[in-house]
Amino acid sequence: MECVDATKLEQIFQRYPQNESSLIMVLQDIHDLFHFLPCDALTLAAEKLGVPLSRVFSVATFYKAFSLKPKGKTVVRVCMGTACHIRGAEQVLCEIERNLKIKRGDTTEDLGFTLETVNCVGACAMAPVVVVNEEYHRNVTPIEVPELLKREGEPHEN
Ligand code: FES
Structure with a gap:
């Protein structure tokens, strides 16, 4: 977890039930925080919510509003x-x-x-x-x- 703020991520995870039903909301909040979805944050989300990483990536790439690459200011x-x-x-x-x-x-x-x-x-x-x-x-x-x-x-x- 080098490039993401783990404390802020933890605050996001605490907002929602720790299961797959929270996945999209968690991804939205992570995206709002970083303006993209850092790989480390996705890995942590998978662990916290007990969802396979492949499922997290599948949702992250399905929605056009989510970006896996950093965006400009x-x-x-x-x-x-x-x-x-x-x-x-x-x-x-x-x-x-x-x-x-x-x-x-x-x-x-x-x-x-x-x-x-x-x-x-x-x-x-x-x-x-x-x-x-x-x-x-x-x-x-x-x-x-x-x-x-x-x-x-x-x-x-x-
Ligand atoms: S074509 Fe409708 S706003 Fe550009």
Whole structure:
């Protein structure tokens, strides 16, 4: 248990019954804590809940909301739904890739940013839409990208 805070994990386990029925809730809380699911934490969850590790991994990989890789402090989600695509989302996405020097789906080495694409986020009238740490930015143009990224990057509290 090198890279995870065992005390905080223990607090999570104490919130729920120690059996398989708690698995998803425990994984959600671990994800909220670390912003991904560290391997050590999954192993400990399997032990604490008495669930095979294979079952824990199967649940962890089934739900798209869970990530097994560390995410950046700032998560940038570019909507690539039809409305956004038609109104220039690809150009915005390429400009973000160029600025961050990563490709879609990747995280910068310093864990500052993760860049993801999503399908319609329900704000088509504002297309193209970029969601930065849950904040919606509308009618984004490539020229606005450097400013958009400069404002972000606040660290997560762990
Ligand atoms: S397609 Fe982007 S918000 Fe709907």
